[in-house]
Amino acid sequence: MSTGFSPHNMLECKGSQELQRFADKKIRPASGSQSAACVAEISALLQLIQGCFPVPASRVIQGGSYVKRTDTQGCSEIDIVLLSDVFASVNHCKKQLREGLETLRENLKRTSHGNSLHSHSFEIMAYYDVLGPTPSTDLKLHLYRKLYLCNDSDEAQLCALALLPYQVDFVKASVVRVKELSRLMIHWFKTSFANTTKENKFRRLPSSYTVELLTIYFWERAEKPLFFSLVQGMRAVLKLLVRYAEIDVVWHRHYHPKFPIFVKVNQKHTRPFILDPVNPTVNVCDTCNAWDEVAHVARLSLLKPLFRGVRAEPPWLFTNDW
Structure with a gap:
């Protein structure tokens, strides 16, 4: 396992203001x-x-x-x-x-x-x-059952395409600052890992959707602040990635905790576990097969200048336990 840090990596920024300038110049979409x-x-x-x-x-x-x-x-x-x-x-x-x-x-x-x-x-x-464009609750539950019982992975993926608008809405509902944090973490995944080689050609890092859900989870755990330090947010996400086996995230906006399929999936799940908030049959963490490498790079990232001397501040005090 090796990193892909460059001398101009955002982790070399010193403090929140420098990180914000980097994000505005290099990451935020042009206007x-x-x-x-x-x-x-x-x-x-x-x-x-x-x-x-x-x-x-x-x-x-x-x-x-x-x-x-x-x-x-x-x-x-x-x-x-x-x-x-x-x-x-x-x-x-x-x-x-x-x-x-x-x-x-x-x-x-x-x-x-x-x-x-x-x-x-x-x-x-x-x-x-x-x-269809306006499905009933029963029709969505029927689709969940179909996805759970489907033995053909290709067909299951095709059927699940109907849930794409709900995935989009789930992410879009978060505040602008959360989307900024998502961009930073997606950029971190793109710039902090070793390039693909013959030895690691089968490596799969977490999908962008997985990263978006993880940042939304942290924002909610911090009680949904409208404004927060991006350094504190990144530090929180990286600290949990180091302890990825403790990731266990579920939402119940599209399916009830007593919904039989959710109960069955939840009983046999392995960690890391982030259940797709609109599809109770999919653990989005399964898209990644390199969690040890993710933890290794996250651990080294926390030693970089951006986080040097940084301690948890409200509302991120819960990260002190990690």
Whole structure:
């Protein structure tokens, strides 16, 4: 295990003000004309994607860091889910999905877009509209049961696409400062670890969504302050990453604590455990297979100048126990 720290890493900042200047200059998405250019570019690409899709789409769902407003200055992640009634029959839709997405890929290759000095990473998926735009509670519970009983991981992932709007809403509901902390932690994951090599090519670090949920959890545990020190917030998250086996996070906004599927999943869960707040069948920490490396880099990060001499302040005093 090794780190990827550079001399210009944000962990070399000395104090909150210097970190804020770094975040404003290097991490926060651009505003003004560059932001307007991004909006126009993404809108054009969305129209192009829908126009190139070989079957009519009944609805389009958007997700990713750009939609959740946790994107960074250099790059936005945008998830596009194209929903079509053509895929309603699961038995033969996989072949149609492959053919449809391949046609879309070839069409997009023949186009040229990009003038905002900002890269956009698109992930395009397609399926049928399992829930519809305004699903009843019973329909969502039925989907949870289907996901829990599904033995086909590919089909389960496709069905779970219907929950993307609720994931987006969950993250967007947090205050601006939490999104700033999420950006910093996502940037930390991108800049503090050793590059991919032949030896670690199968390493998977936590997803951006996992990082967003972890920062929201800390904000809630700190009693949801509107304003707080980013240094204190980063320190809190890093201290828990060192003790990742203690991560055990569950929300009950979309499913009841006595909901049978939640009870079954919760009884057999392993740590670290962050249950997707909109899907009681998924531990988002399972996307990572390198938690020991995460803890190692977090431990070394806490020794950097940014945290030197820093002690917990209200409302982060609960981190003194770690």
